[in-house]
Amino acid sequence: MNLAALIVAAGGGTRAGGSTPKQYRLLAGKPVLRWSVEALRQAGVERIAAAIGARQTEIARQAAGEGVAFVEGGPTRTASVRAGLAALGPADIILIHDAARPGLAPGLVRSLVQTLEEGFGGAAPALRLLDSLRRVDAGNRMIGEVEREDLVRVQTPQAFRGEVIRAAYAALPADAAVSDDLAVARAAGAAIKLIAGDVRLMKLTYEEDFAVLERLMGDVRVTCVGSGFDAHRFGPGEQVKLCGVRIAHDKGLLGHSDADAGWHALVDAILGALGEGDIGAHFPPSDPQWKDANSETFLRYAAALAAKAGASIIHVDITLICERPKIAPHREAMRVRTAEVLGLPLTHVSVKATTTEQMGFTGRGEGLAAQATATLSRPA
Numbered sequence: 040m041n042l043a044a045l046i047v048a049a050g051g052g053t054r055a056g057g058s059t060p061k062q063y064r065l066l067a068g069k070p071v072l073r074w075s076v077e078a079l080r081q082a083g084v085e086r087i088a089a090a091i092g093a094r095q096t097e098i099a100r101q102a103a104g105e106g107v108a109f110v111e112g113g114p115t116r117t118a119s120v121r122a123g124l125a126a127l128g129p130a131d132i133i134l135i136h137d138a139a140r141p142g143l144a145p146g147l148v149r150s151l152v153q154t155l156e157e158g159f160g161g162a163a164p165a166l167r168l169l170d171s172l173r174r175v176d177a178g179n180r181m182i183g184e185v186e187r188e189d190l191v192r193v194q195t196p197q198a199f200r201g202e203v204i205r206a207a208y209a210a211l212p213a214d215a216a217v218s219d220d221l222a223v224a225r226a227a228g229a230a231i232k233l234i235a236g237d238v239r240l241m242k243l244t245y246e247e248d249f250a251v252l253e254r255l256m257g258d259v260r261v262t263c264v265g266s267g268f269d270a271h272r273f274g275p276g277e278q279v280k281l282c283g284v285r286i287a288h289d290k291g292l293l294g295h296s297d298a299d300a301g302w303h304a305l306v307d308a309i310l311g312a313l314g315e316g317d318i319g320a321h322f323p324p325s326d327p328q329w330k331d332a333n334s335e336t337f338l339r340y341a342a343a344l345a346a347k348a349g350a351s352i353i354h355v356d357i358t359l360i361c362e363r364p365k366i367a368p369h370r371e372a373m374r375v376r377t378a379e380v381l382g383l384p385l386t387h388v389s390v391k392a393t394t395t396e397q398m399g400f401t402g403r404g405e406g407l408a409a410q411a412t413a414t415l416s417r418p419a
């Protein structure tokens with residue numbers, strides 16, 4: 040039995056607020072999409088494809104981790120699933136899952152597979168309704184009751200024998216609007232069984248759903264903000280290195296390492312949010328091994344310390360303070376480099392610059408300063 044999964048992640052996710060679609064945001068310290076990818080892998084799913092929105096490949100790759108194939112979805116969920124199934128190709132069993140339901144347990148996937156092995160063409164998790172149901176008119180006036188005994192709430196992943204779901208979509212009229220993949224399979228005559236769902240498979244829709252699901256997943260976290268400051272003196276030289284980017288200049292920056300004040304301030308900010316002392320304690324200037332060291336080493340070390348503590352870096356903000364060199368032309372390259380090293384989406388990395396109106400040591404051009412903040416999510 041080879042297992043393949045399609046994760047539908049093409050939604051804009053605007054109801055949950057923020058500029059990043061909800062499937063790429065962090066939940067309990069991990070991108071929403073990655074929770075599903077890891078659960079599917081643990082359950083033995085060998086091939087995973089994700090249907091994503093236009094121009095989302097980079098953010099999706101960062102959120103999903105390695106080994107997921109991406110395909111651009113369509114204007115409707117049905118179109119996205121069609122595109123995803125085509126990209127996925129044949130498999131004995133195909134699971135179709137909504138990225139907005141990250142609370143997937145590997146055991147549930149195994150139960151779905153077992154149900155298909157019993158001879159069903161499709162299987163999905165579902166929950167009984169606990170609230171009673173009423174029918175209302177447009178003015179919210181109650182106009183009737185609904186018997187709930189034979190009603191359930193269906194979740195995903197929805198699992199199918201590969202040839203069943205592929206044939207069902209092939210037979211579906213191009214303009215058909217369907218609510219989910221079970222409906223497509225059933226229209227094609229497949230026998231479908233619903234198994235016990237999981238409250239943790241709730242669909243993330245609104246902002247407050249993130250906190251609710253984190254609690255259901257037993258993950259209580261706190262947000263910690265660290266700050267950092269650094270300054271280096273100008274001296275003879277032809278270039279400076281700031282936030283990992285070399286800039287031609289008529290001076291250099293003096294320091295034991297490469298004097299990248301931007302990243303030094305950022306390292307201190309990350310260490311600060313972790314309560315792990317300062318950069319000098321971890322990389323003593325008295326230690327010759329850090330002479331001329333590349334500050335990328337320091338930044339990667341701080342990120343690894345965070346990961347070891349179960350923390351995730353949510354956002355960083357760096358301010359460079361100098362009259363010259365002009366930072367603006369290099370600002371975007373600095374953001375990109377910082378985002379690359381920390382594995383953050385570009386939207387979660389900020390690099391800014393200011394002068395001190397020719398006052399003080401930065402104003403007189405004696406040196407350059409940097410300050411940074413880092414926001415981390417840590418286990419409580």
Ligand code: MG
Nearest residue numbers: 269270300303
């Ligand atoms: Mg320094």
